Amino acid sequence: MKKHMISFTINGVEETREVPSNMTLLTFLREHLTLTGVKSGCDAGECGACTVLMDGEPVNACMVLAAEADGVNIRTVEGLASEGKLDPLQEAFIELTGTQCGFCTPGVLIQARALLDRNPHPTVDEIKNALRGNLCRCTGYTKIVEAIQAVAQEGS
Amino acid sequence: MKLPLPELPQFDYIKAESAERAIDLLQEKGAAARILMGGTDLLVRMRNGALAPTVLVDIKNLPGMSAISFTKKDGLTVGAAVTMNALARNSDVLHHYPLLAEAAESVASYQLRNRATVGGNLCNASPAADTAPAALVLEAELTVMGPKGERTIPAMEFFKGPGVNALEAGEFLARINYSNPPKGWKGRYMKIGRNAGGDLAIVGVAVMGYPDKDAPSDFRFRIALASVAPTTIRVHEAEEILAQNPITETVIGMAAEAAQEAATPIDDVRASARYRNAMVKELTRRGLVDVWSSLKKEA
Numbered sequence: 001m002k003k004h005m006i007s008f009t010i011n012g013v014e015e016t017r018e019v020p021s022n023m024t025l026l027t028f029l030r031e032h033l034t035l036t037g038v039k040s041g042c043d044a045g046e047c048g049a050c051t052v053l054m055d056g057e058p059v060n061a062c063m064v065l066a067a068e069a070d071g072v073n074i075r076t077v078e079g080l081a082s083e084g085k086l087d088p089l090q091e092a093f094i095e096l097t098g099t100q101c102g103f104c105t106p107g108v109l110i111q112a113r114a115l116l117d118r119n120p121h122p123t124v125d126e127i128k129n130a131l132r133g134n135l136c137r138c139t140g141y142t143k144i145v146e147a148i149q150a151v152a153q154e155g156s
Numbered sequence: 157m158k159l160p161l162p163e164l165p166q167f168d169y170i171k172a173e174s175a176e177r178a179i180d181l182l183q184e185k186g187a188a189a190r191i192l193m194g195g196t197d198l199l200v201r202m203r204n205g206a207l208a209p210t211v212l213v214d215i216k217n218l219p220g221m222s223a224i225s226f227t228k229k230d231g232l233t234v235g236a237a238v239t240m241n242a243l244a245r246n247s248d249v250l251h252h253y254p255l256l257a258e259a260a261e262s263v264a265s266y267q268l269r270n271r272a273t274v275g276g277n278l279c280n281a282s283p284a285a286d287t288a289p290a291a292l293v294l295e296a297e298l299t300v301m302g303p304k305g306e307r308t309i310p311a312m313e314f315f316k317g318p319g320v321n322a323l324e325a326g327e328f329l330a331r332i333n334y335s336n337p338p339k340g341w342k343g344r345y346m347k348i349g350r351n352a353g354g355d356l357a358i359v360g361v362a363v364m365g366y367p368d369k370d371a372p373s374d375f376r377f378r379i380a381l382a383s384v385a386p387t388t389i390r391v392h393e394a395e396e397i398l399a400q401n402p403i404t405e406t407v408i409g410m411a412a413e414a415a416q417e418a419a420t421p422i423d424d425v426r427a428s429a430r431y432r433n434a435m436v437k438e439l440t441r442r443g444l445v446d447v448w449s450s451l452k453k454e455a
Contacts, residue, residue: 001166001167001168002168002169002170004169021166021167021168021169021212022163022164022165022166022167022169023164024163024164024199027163043203044200044203045196045199045200045264045265045267045268045271048265048267051267054270057241057270058266058267058270059267059270059271060267060268060271062199063194063195063196063199063200063268063271064195064271065169065192065195065199065212067169067171068169068171068214070171111266111267129266129353130266132265132266132353132354133264133265133266133267133268133354134265
C-alpha cells in the first residue's frame with residue numbers, strides 16, 4: 001500500500017508526516033498526533049463528533065483521508081484556546097452547562113466556531129440548522145443552543 | 157446489516173496530476189479503480205464492504221474541477237468537484253439558479269456539504285440524488301473526459317439505473333453546464349426525509365415553470381422526481397397536462413396524479429412504497445402550487 005508525505009498546519013504548528021493511503025484524517029489526528037479531543041463516533045459522516053476545521057471550514061475527519069490533507073490548515077478543539085485563554089464558546093459552554101457527557105462537545109464547539117466566524121449573529125434557527133450534523137445523545141441541545149446564542153449576542 | 161468499520165480496507169490513494177494520468181489509471185485498473193471526489197458515499201461503502209476498490213484516483217485538484225462560472229450566453233458551468241456548500245453560496249447560483257442552491261442545501265449536514273461534490277452526487281446515480289432532479293429540469297449537459305477526448309451527455313441520458321451512469325471505461329465527469337433557463341422561470345426542490353433536514357430523500361420533487369406563449373396554457377412546466385424509481389426521472393405526462401390546460405387547482409391535481417402514475421417506488425429502510433406513492437403526488441402538488449403562485453405574481 002502506498003504511503004504519502006503530507007505537510008500541513010495543525011493548530012498553528014507546521015508538521016510533515018508520512019501516512020498510509022487508507023488512513024483517515026480522524027485516525028491520524030487521534031493516533032499519530034494524540035489529538036484525542038477529536039472523537040470517533042459513527043465513522044460514516046453522520047454524527048459530527050469528529051468535526052474539525054479544514055482551511056476554516058468544518059468537515060467530518062472520518063470522511064477525509066489523511067493523504068488528502070497535504071497542504072491544508074487544520075484546527076481541532078485543542079486549538080480553540082489561545083495563549084492560555086479559552087474561546088468564548090468554551091467559556092459559555094462551561095457557564096451555561098452546554099455539555100453533559102461531553103462526547104459531542106468538541107465537534108459541537110468546532111461547528112459553532114465555524115458558524116460564528118461566517119455569521120457572527122445567527123438566529124436560533126440558524127444555530128439549530130448549523131448543528132444538524134452534530135448528534136448529542138444526552139439530548140442536551142437546549143443548553144448547547146443557549147450557550148452559542150450567548151456568545152452570538154456578545155458578538156465574539 | 158453490516159455496521160461500518162472504523163478503518164478502511166487497504167487501497168492505494170493516487171492524486172492525479174493531470175487528466176491524462178487519471179484516464180490512464182482508470183483504463184489500466186478498470187473496475188479495481190474508483191474516482192475519489194468528496195468521498196462521502198465512497199468511503200461509507202468501502203467501510204461496509206459494498207465496494208472494495210484497490211486504487212482511489214483523486215481528481216478534485218485537476219484544473220477547472222472546482223470552478224463555477226456564469227455568462228449570459230453560456231449559462232452556468234460548474235466543475236464536477238464543486239462542493240454542495242460552494243454551489244449553494246455562490247452569488248450567480250443564488251441569483252440565476254436558486255433551484256440548484258435549494259437542492260444543494262438539502263443534502264446531508266453542513267460538514268458533509270463541505271466535502272460532497274455536485275459531480276459525485278450525479279455520478280453515483282443514486283435514485284435519491286438531490287441535485288439530479290434539478291439537473292433534469294434545467295436540462296443540464298455533462299461534459300466527460302476520456303481516452304477519446306471530451307464528449308457531452310445530456311442529463312436526460314446520464315442516469316441508467318441505480319448506481320449506474322453513462323460513463324464509459326476510462327471516463328470521468330469534468331463539468332456540468334446548466335444553460336440559461338427560459339426567461340421568467342421559477343423553480344423549487346421539495347423534499348421529505350425522515351427528519352426535517354439532512355436525511356436522504358424519501359421523495360424529492362423538482363418543479364420549474366416558465367411563461368411560454370406557444371403553449372395553450374401560456375406556461376410550460378418541467379417536473380423531475382427522486383427516490384421513487386430506479387433512477388431520477390422526468391415526468392413528461394404531467395408536464396404535458398400543464399402545457400395543454402389552463403392552470404387551475406384541478407389541473408395541478410391532475411398533473412400531480414400523473415407524477416404519481418409515473419412513479420414506481422419500492423419499500424426500503426426509509427419508507428414504504430405506499431407512503432412514497434402518496435407523497436410524490438402531494439410534493440408535486442405543493443411544488444406546482446408554489447411555482448405557479450410565483451409565476452402569477454410576475455404575470
